Amino acid sequence: MSTITLDEYKALTAKISADSDVVASLGKSVAVSMSFSSVFIRSLFLVILSHRLLKSMNRMESACFTCNINCNITFDFKNKLEEIVTTWDEVIKNKEQINFPKLILRWENDLLEQFENKLENYWIASDKEIKDFAHSISDKLNKHALQ
């Protein structure tokens, strides 16, 4: 069974949050270490990954604060983490080979996509003229009900 001290763990998380490339190399080493203790490695990997995802999300969300629009779309961190856990468990259960760096990239791309989508929505929702035109059309159509 592989072991890691608290200090080593802290050093590792600090290193990972500082350099994204380390996550990719961690993925490779996790794949190698899985035979030692999948449960331990799973927990460690998830803690590290969730830390990284949270950091990315915080960065994206703070960019959104500047828009001043009460937007109902949120970054779904909980769902993303659940998806990661499910994927992990499936992989262990089916004894599949997994490319962790690729998987991490995919998860990060999903987050980026949510962010891009939110930005697209912001561009339209923040346009006063679009808003005025939409209201005007709505008023006119409500009166005539498209007859």
Place this chain on the structure above:
Amino acid sequence: MPFNEPFRATCFTKQYDYLFNSKFPKSKNSVKAIIDGIIINPLQGDRFPGFGQNTHIRKLRIGLKEYHISKRDGLRLIWLLNEDKKWILMVSLYHEREYKREQIIQEMIRDNLRSIISYIETRYPQSPTSE
């Protein structure tokens, strides 16, 4: 009560024809099915905030599997609807990657809305409540 058949403005039809007559003809049927699905469930997609309680502007991202184009890089369908009055109005259909900047998309949507307003004003010159 179901929603009425969506109203398609000329500007929307032009965009539709351009996309499926010349750019993505193989995806015409699949996208048509998605647009038809809006009548059944007009509350799908993202709702833009700040447009009042009953009036919605919504956006759906559409992938084109026939061309291996993901939702992210695919089409955007924008429609306006009123939940009370049960009307749906197709505002715009465009290929996101064709526009270099978001400002150009804003401008295009503004132009479409403007032409919809003039169409309604031409068709209903005397508004019942106008003075």
